[in-house]
Amino acid sequence: LLNVLRITFGDNGPALENIHSGDISRSAIEQDVVLHCRNGGTYDIHYSVTPLSTLDGHNIGFVLVIQDVTESRKMLRQLSYSASHDALTHLANRVSFENHLKRLLHTVQETHQRHALVYIDLDRFKAVNDTAGHAAGDALLRELSSLMLSMLRSTDILARLGGDEFGLLLPDCNIESARYISGRIIHAINDYRFMWEGRLHRIGASAGITLIDESNCQASEVMSQADIACYASKNNGRGVVTVYEPQQDHMHHNRSLxxxxxxxxxxxxxxxxxxxxxxxxxxxxxxxxxxxxxxxxxxxxxxxxxxxxxxxxxxxxxxxxxxxxxxxxxxxxxxxxxxxxxxxxxxxxxxxxxxxxxxxxxxxxxxxxxxxxxxxxxxxxxxxxxxxxxxxxxxxxxxxxxxxxxxxxxxxxxxxxxxxxxxxxxxxxxxxxxxxxxxxxxxxxxxxxxxxxxxxxxxxxxxxxxxxxxxxxxxxxxxxxxxxxxxxxxxxxxxxxxxxxxxxxxxxxx
Structure with missing residues (x-):
């Protein structure tokens, strides 16, 4: 049968070698795999093999059912993407970012690695929205998202947390490397020239960094620290990068007094x-x-x-x-x-x-x-x-x-x-x-x-x-x-x- 049906696990995965999946004792066997056509196309399929037996239990054959599930699987992939990505910038959204952070925090004790969490907040973005309109603001966010992504490693995670706030996770990264990466991003945003309907708009950004290690691995704490450090950057003239230090807590408290x-x-x-x-x-x-x-x-x-x-x-x-x-x-x-x-x-x-x-x-x-x-x-x-x-x-x-x-x-x-x-x-x-x-x-x-x-x-x-x-x-x-x-x-x-x-x-x- 497999000479007629070329079935693989995934588009480019290994070929299915046994239509019964090697276990014919089970009452029903189900797999989600890909069927290849002789013209080079593919279908996502769901197939099930159910044994047929006589009343006294002797096996007399099998029923094989193949169902085309290409559209439904495509829909599920789109749904999964939509649930974890920001619709405007296509970056990870807040929920996805927090889940990535939690997974990273859970492994800190075992791996003894250090990671960095960065908060990036745009400066003067509201002025673009107010003077040029929300369409301009949306276009600017998309352009800046692409700019930041181009400056990151493949393992780094950039997310839009909401509005003009971004979060950046730098796995296996010491504080000096985090400062260098964040500094490059902030410098690029500060120098970015955004043209909209013939008018030039200049914006900027501020960033705050906190280090994640075995002694600092509580989600609420590290997120608060990065936020406090980002505020310190704004308080120090904007357009800069600040690494979190405990004494900044007092300054942050005074901000809201x-x-x-x-x-x-x-x-x-x-x-x-x-x-x-x-x-x-x-x-x-x-x-x-x-x-x-x-x-x-x-x-x-x-x-x-x-x-x-x-x-x-x-x-x-x-x-x-x-x-x-x-x-x-x-x-x-x-x-x-x-x-x-x-x-x-x-x-x-x-x-x-x-x-x-x-x-x-x-x-x-x-x-x-x-x-x-x-x-x-x-x-x-x-x-x-x-x-x-x-x-x-x-x-x-x-x-x-x-x-x-x-x-x-x-x-x-x-x-x-x-x-x-x-x-x-x-x-x-x-x-x-x-x-x-x-x-x-x-x-x-x-x-x-x-x-x-x-x-x-x-x-x-x-x-x-x-x-x-x-x-x-x-x-x-x-x-x-x-x-x-x-x-x-x-x-x-x-x-x-x-x-x-x-x-x-x-x-x-x-």
Whole structure:
């Protein structure tokens, strides 16, 4: 048979020598291999060999099934690439970069090697976006990515971490070599001439380096060190490379001293607005199932600041918990009665630090009891990172909220599917997809497949899926076709203050 069928393991791999794979005792044998055509073409195939036997067990032959899986394997390869690479620059993305870093850290103790981690942050990039437009900014990022790649070794890993920030892993590299490699890159970016529509734009970059060895191999520590060193470069005039030193921690702390005071004031004394966005089924968009609440705060200069941006700047656990308690206090003081009166359900944000705090959880349950609000009307949005930590205090907080009747939404579900290894059936009620995953779902087949996979995992665990913001009917139609349970965005309703929503004529059946 193999004189007729030329089958190999991979396009250029060894030929299949035994159609039975050398073991005919098994009930079925399956291989994923390549079939070569007589005209020189190839097909990815899946083949299975199943023995045929008589009623008394004597073998009388085999059934061979060959299936063309070229397109499906191509799709899987594209999906795998999309999950680990930045769509704009085609560099590794943050998830892939962090996974590479973790693998490197795990081997440090065994190999006794030294590695370097570099943070690269572009200078004056925002000016290009503001003056020439986002198309120019995107083109510049692509050009600089190619420039940096051309200056690296084949074993080095360059990633776009987000915006104009890049991460660089230099395996088996001492500090002097890392300084030389990083210096060449920074010098090249500082001298780069970017032309757009006849206008010259000059940018620059700053870099921070930290050394990874047996005594410094904690992921959170080395990433923080590289970030601190990069800030030191910016503080020293930009366009330079700085190697991390412990005394820089103090300088980094001083950088945020004023902002800490401002953050504390905004949490403690400032007006806090709860903004509501309706969540509805894409198949029945006229009927909101519940309302997602987010915060809007104001700086001392009177500038509005959205919750996500404000929370990303909070580093002190005490401030993070203080914000949770302020939100809870504001909600139960000013809005809980209106929510109960109308019978609508709302979802409040709750940080990992708040979830792990016995005081915060106790306060939530006490206020829930005192207000007479049914627990089923109160949802909490919890970051997926909290579940990755597997801390007992976080598990206790989840259990207590569930016992009180509250519903839970796990947010920031993106391309890293590792989170589903930490979710147990019925642990939460919903998963909330990252906006980045659904922004182009109606125009990108890989994104559509990724959303389909996430939705399938959620249903397998007994949870419903939420996606958004959907600002175009095509997005809503695509998500509906995939089977996403709920969406939010302008196609459902405009964001509005919670107080305004509670004072309209809308009501729910309690």
């Amino acid at each position: 004023i902002s800490l005071e401002e953050q504390s004031r905004m949490i403690r004394d400032n007006h806090l607005l709860l903004v509501a966005r309706g969540v509805a089924s894409p198949r029945v968009p006229e009927s909101c199932n519940f309302w997602l609440l987010s915060l809007r705060l104001w700086t001392s200069e009177g500038e509005a600041m959205e919750e996500r941006a404000f929370r990303s700047g909070l580093a002190e656990p005490e401030l993070i918990r203080a914000l949770d308690r302020r939100v809870i206090h504001e909600f139960f003081t000013n809005s809980a009665a209106g929510v109960v009166r109308k019978g609508v359900s709302v979802a409040l944000p709750l940080s990992s630090a708040g979830l792990a705090s016995r005081t915060v959880i106790t306060e939530i349950i006490e206020k829930l009891t005192q207000s007479g609000m049914p627990g089923r009307l109160l949802h909490f949005v919890i970051d997926a990172d909290a579940l990755m930590r597997e801390e007992s205090s976080i598990g206790d907080g989840l259990a207590k909220l569930r016992q009180a009747g509250c519903r839970l939404i796990i947010s920031h579900i993106g391309r890293d599917l590792e989170i589903f290894n930490h979710l147990m059936p019925q642990m939460a009620d919903y998963v909330l997809l990252e906006p980045e995953l659904v922004n182009n779902v109606h125009g990108n087949l890989m994104d559509e497949m990724m959303v389909t996979i996430v939705q399938g995992h959620a249903h397998r665990l007994g949870m419903k899926s939420i996606a958004g913001p959907t600002n175009q009917p095509m997005m809503m139609d695509t998500l509906s076709g995939i089977g996403i349970d709920y969406i939010f965005g302008d196609t459902i309703s405009q964001a509005q203050p919670l107080d305004l929503m509670l004072n309209t004529s809308y009501f729910a059946i309690n």
